[in-house]
Amino acid sequence: MLSRKIYLILGLFIFLVGLQSCSNNTVNNDTARVQLKLIDAPGDYLEVNVEIVDILFNDSENEGGWKSFELSEGKTYPLMVDLTKLIAGNSLLLTDQIMPAGMLKQIRLVLGENNTLVIDGNENVVHLDTPSAMQSGLKLNIDTELEAGFSYTFILDWDVQKSIVAAGSSNKYNLKPVIKVNTEVNSGAISGSVIQVVDNDEIDQQDISVLLTDGVNEWTTITNEEGKFLFQGIPSGNDIYDLKIEREGFETIELNNISVEVGVITDLGVLELKIIE
Numbered sequence: 001m002l003s004r005k006i007y008l009i010l011g012l013f014i015f016l017v018g019l020q021s022c023s024n025n026t027v028n029n030d031t032a033r034v035q036l037k038l039i040d041a042p043g044d045y046l047e048v049n050v051e052i053v054d055i056l057f058n059d060s061e062n063e064g065g066w067k068s069f070e071l072s073e074g075k076t077y078p079l080m081v082d083l084t085k086l087i088a089g090n091s092l093l094l095t096d097q098i099m100p101a102g103m104l105k106q107i108r109l110v111l112g113e114n115n116t117l118v119i120d121g122n123e124n125v126v127h128l129d130t131p132s133a134m135q136s137g138l139k140l141n142i143d144t145e146l147e148a149g150f151s152y153t154f155i156l157d158w159d160v161q162k163s164i165v166a167a168g169s170s171n172k173y174n175l176k177p178v179i180k181v182n183t184e185v186n187s188g189a190i191s192g193s194v195i196q197v198v199d200n201d202e203i204d205q206q207d208i209s210v211l212l213t214d215g216v217n218e219w220t221t222i223t224n225e226e227g228k229f230l231f232q233g234i235p236s237g238n239d240i241y242d243l244k245i246e247r248e249g250f251e252t253i254e255l256n257n258i259s260v261e262v263g264v265i266t267d268l269g270v271l272e273l274k275i276i277e
Helices: 002-023 132-138
Strands: 033-041 045-059 077-084 092-100 102-112 116-120 122-129 138-146 151-159 164-167 174-175 180-185 187-198 211-213 220-222 228-235 240-246 255-261 266-274
Touching: 033 220, 033 228, 045 092, 045 122, 122 174, 138 151, 138 180, 151 228, 164 211, 180 228, 187 240, 211 228, 220 228, 240 266, 255 266
Parallel strands: 033 151, 187 266
Antiparallel strands: 033 092, 045 077, 045 102, 045 116, 102 138, 116 122, 151 180, 164 174, 187 228, 211 220, 211 240, 240 255
C-alpha cells in the first residue's frame, strides 16, 4: 500500500513538471513569445569578436528592475560572437523566450572585456578596449506593447564599421557599439543575388558591396559565396527604398522605388554585374 502511494505521488510530480515545462514553451492568453536576433552591417575587418555576458530586459512586470533573458538552446553566458559572420542572411538567435504580455521597454546588452579585432592584411588579434559604460550595459529602447498570444522578433542590427573607433595613432581600437533595433511585426526584408560575368564566365561572387537607403537611413551588407544578400528588419509602410551594388572594375547596379511589405521578403532576383569596358 505504501509503495502504491509512493508511485502515485511520483506520477503526480512528473505530471506537474511536464505541465510546467509545457507552459514555459507555449504562448497562451497571458504571454507572448519574444525572439532576439543579431545581424551585422559589415565592416573592413576579418573578425570582430565580442563577448556578451548578459542580456537584460525591463518590462511592465518588472518596474524599475532588470531581468536576464534566457539564451536560446545550446548557448550559455558568456557568449562569444564573431559579428563578421552575420551577413548575407546569416543571423544569430540569441533568445527565444515566453514572457508576460505587456510593455517591453528596454533591453540592455552587457559586454565583457574579451573583445578582439582582426584587421585585413594583419592577422594579429588586436584587443578592443570596451568603455566601462558598455560593460554595465548598452541600453536599447524597444517600447513595444507585447500582446498576448503573439510572437515578436526583434532584429539587433549591429553596425560594425561605426562601432570600431581607432584611438588616434596608437594602433589601439575602442569598441563603441552602434546598434539599430527593428521588429518583424512592422518590417519586411529584401533579398537578391549578384553574379559577375567576365568573358562569359561567372567569377567570384563573394563580398560584393550592397547598399540600401530610404534617402535618410542606410543599410549595408555584402554577398556570400553564392552571391546572395538579404536585408532583414527593414521598416515597411510608405517608405520607398533605393539599392546600389558596387564592385571595383564593374558597372554600378542601381534599383529604385523598391517597396517593403510587413512579413514579406521582397526578392529582387538575379542581378548581373558587367565589367567596365
